[in-house]
Amino acid sequence: DAMVIQNPRYQVTQFGKPVTLSCSQTLNHNVMYWYQQKSSQAPKLLFHYYDKDFNNEADTPDNFQSRRPNTSFCFLDIRSPGLGDAAMYLCATSSGDRVSTDTQYFGPGTRLTVL
């Protein structure tokens, strides 16, 4: 019954070692988002895809990249994780239908630890 799935739920990596987080969805939504959320802070949008169109936020570091090979999957690549990148990474989807409320549906998140 899961609609937005994130793997892994917990990821530990070493300083500077590349890591990839994955997200998949069964909702057939057009839009997929990646957020970074640190403790007691608002989710911060890193980028989103509308279908294959990639939209990067101006303040997202180059260290963060994303791929969306098809409608169902989206990946977050962190090329050289720093200690400051330790956070919860949330994937979300929305229909992208401008007529609707465009509610976002979130996955359970991946908690990244950088040693």
Next chain:
Amino acid sequence: GQNIDQPTEMTATEGAIVQINCTYQTSGFNGLFWYQQHAGEAPTFLSYNVLDGLEEKGRFSSFLSRSKGYSYLLLKELQMKDSASYLCAVGPYTGGFKTIFGAGTRLFVKA
């Protein structure tokens, strides 16, 4: 600039009513969302307001005043499981899909 303000923490008693306020100043507006987020979990959708007034959904109600840039979430008959963070979010912006989130209000429900 974009700014969403909500109280950091609130405490209420089981069975009581609590109102969580949110004020926003954003360059665009296409609706206001409230999400619930339990510790260590993802946000889940609670409500959406795009027109002024009150939207009621069971024990939860949400109010919007666009002219004042103000919203509140009202929780009635509080239960222990309502202990969570409540995120106010504005968007998506016309022509785009960006939603701005507030930092959340952490609600503690005590017996």
